[in-house]
Amino acid sequence: MTHPQNPFPCQLTRREFVWEMGGGFAGLALAGLMHENRVFGNGAVFPAPSANPLSPRPQQLPAKAKSVIFLMMNGGPSQVDTFDYKPVLQKYAGQPLPEGKTFINSGGRKVGFLTPSFRPFRPGGESGLLISDFFPKVREHADKLAVIRSCHTDSHAHGSALVAMNTGKTFIGRPSLGSWAVYGLGSENQNMPGYVVILDKRGGPIGGQPNWSSGFIPSSYAGTLFRSVGDPMFDLRGPGYMDLAAQREQLDLLAKINQEHMDARPGGQDLAARINSFELAYRMQAEAPAAVDLSEETPQTLAMYGVGQHPTDEYGRNCLVARRLVERGVRFVQLYSGGGHLEETWDAHKSIETNHGQHAAEVDQPIAALLTDLEQRGLLESTLVVWGGEFGRMPFSEGPGEPGRNHNPYGFSMWMAGGGVKGGTAYGETDDFGFEAVVNKAHLHDIHATILHLIGLDHELLTYFHQGRDESLTDVDGHVIRAILA
Template identity: 55%
Template sequence: MNNHITNRRHFLQTTGGGFGILALRSLLAADNPKPMNALSPQFAARAKSVIFLFMYGGPSQVDTFDPKPALDRWNGKAIPTFRKEDAFAPATKATAMRSPYTFARHGQSGLEISEKFPHLARHADELCVIRSLHADSNNHGPALFQMNSGFVQSGYPSMGSWITYGLGSENENLPGYVVLTDLNGAPVNGAMNWSNGFMPATYQGVPFQSVGSPILYLKRPEGVSVAQQRHRLDFIRKWNERYSAANPDESALSARVAAYELAWRMQSHAPAAVDISRETKATREDYGLNHKITEYFGRNCLLARRLVERGVRFVQIYSGGNKGLTAWDAHDNLKENHDRQCAQTDQPIATLLTDLKQRGLLDTTLVVWGGEFGRLPTHQGSAGRDHNPFGFTMWLAGGGVRGGLTYGATDEFGYAAVENKVHVHDLHATILHQLGLNHKQLTYPHLGRNFRLTDVEGSVVKSILA
């Protein structure tokens, strides 16, 4: 091999322009030196960005947004819709378990919301509640993959990757796809949940830290000055341009240098994006940063607003981590679990909607709330609920959807979707549609075929669109 090429590649790999290689790995494209330039949607879009509030573990629909009076009447009795083969946990029973919570109607729409969301209930007329979601797996890992990528297997691009692939980013100084995990860590599957799959690495989600340096290993190394780092990058670019002129068909190294330049810009812009000290005290308190129970999730919601305000295309916030019984996975004690998770998230989410609306961002930001599945309306043990992919609830707000609307329905027990059923593929198709992307035309070639987020299925749920 040419010694010039060998030495050049070794130089790029070892110096890294003064950036940690792990930070760069999340920014590199396979063959496009400018893959994140803003692109025009395929048709007129109602939304420019998405904030996905992911309630990891599976919130119970019958205890949050889908009240079922029949559970009171059947409490402790075997319900006719239960099938033992549907259960994930051996301790799951056929007996109905009433909700420990009361529901009330809110707003002009009269939307029914659990008592556990007193702050969010004030936004009833802005919520589009879909009660008829269904998915294909009752296991967290595959269900997370499907909700994120459309497939129950790993190895496929996540929704944020598809969106940034289709639209690029409006801010050249920040990633187009940012992930904010829970205080208790990432969900099961870890970084595979925001994977780029078979797409270039540029399109994968970039985890941000809510305190300190927003991106691990991005900080300038000790002993390297700004001038030294800039000189090194200029030297790399000059060398690369000389090589590219002689080898026009090889673009991987150009992409690498473009990643160095992005990392350089992010060193200045990313810390400012997460610097919430620039927010007023009142704003920080509205998000719950002055209370331990809401501080962490509230900070992430505030960061999400700051990021979409700066043109970040897709922000995913996880509630629930994989360290101990800290997610929405209420196998043992539903009330204890949902008391905690609702208390952590209610005020921050409500404030996020208020803040987006006041700043004129809600009309162009699609907010999505939900988990990988719901929960069965029967007992697991004495006080818990098992996984339920057969019928569960998610809601949308802003971004051109109809507020104050309830769409679809589960059966009288909340066991399975029976009316206007919405599969995960339909949800994904609808989200893409609001961003001006046709889910059938947004494709990526791999292994001899064109892949889609919605695979070969999915329909836009037009009835929920404003």
């Protein structure tokens, strides 16, 4: 019998309640087994926390590209001064933006007058793609490029826009594009990280580590910061008094103790990821320093990248290291141009000519060399190269006599080249002034979906169960831009 003040829970007897609760647990176990065997669909099956998280996995889709090199122009390059020619700006120079163009002007800065491109555009290659004189070397590779001129994003502020371009959302805590790529495909080289990030020596992007974080998926898939000079990581080498054999014994003992801890507390991921990071660091001691050792390169190759020359030395080294990394099976490499804030990045508020003149001169020759080098080595077909920033810039100045431009999330340009991309093409359009995307608009989720597709991942099937739902990079949004596929 039950006490009158303690009725049956949910109008059930105790035995009924316990029986139904037990049936629910059995159902959860059955659902898990059915999911692993893909009874519910075609979702990918990824390794358990205790398995090697970087073990290579098959592509979900047939694709040529195996690796990605993302050339991130931190600060927001101007589309109307680089890859989106707008002759109408010359015709209406000095006039205000037409009425009806509503927008949020980032930072409350002054709104000036329509301003033409600061440098001429010229056709490149057989395709005749119009590319600015800010990028004369890249223009020589016009027939390799698929320029997307209708990109748009969700924020006009650097911090949130950078996080969005890297993770798909404007708030921190989500896995980055590189993390999703390595989570989906693993890595072909078990002695190197699957995802490497090389920052500008002037500093990292606003927002910092969340831009290459693994978010809520295991930390084994987070980006690893590399340096292109000296040891790629601090404290990579062990202490001088301990050789590799002694380190191996130490790691084996630590792994045994940690495994006993995990066996008593199954399901944990953080400790498993830490164990894997120890093992990876041990294996990296031999291979990682060689990856950044440019003494193995010929003088001709170093000169092609601009290594040892001003102002191309740093980004030339970074691009050359990126080639050496994908050559060694690293899945995703991201190179930042511009560090810190304002004029140290592509954030050209004061002067497009001065700012873009400096930063484009630093990267134009190295990027062109990277495309040449990848092609000569037979790596371009298996490497997707992506260029872009977190947003673009306005077609008008910041005030009378002010030669800078403010942030523009409404319409900007990016390009892709290499594995699976149709070169010599332009996709989408902004309006006559280069202000907003109007034809074949490409949201950042479309960009992400296309990148994943080109490396053999379906953005709708690449999911991770988190807090009660299957999370994805594009969050049930995004479309593959098939017009740029070869």
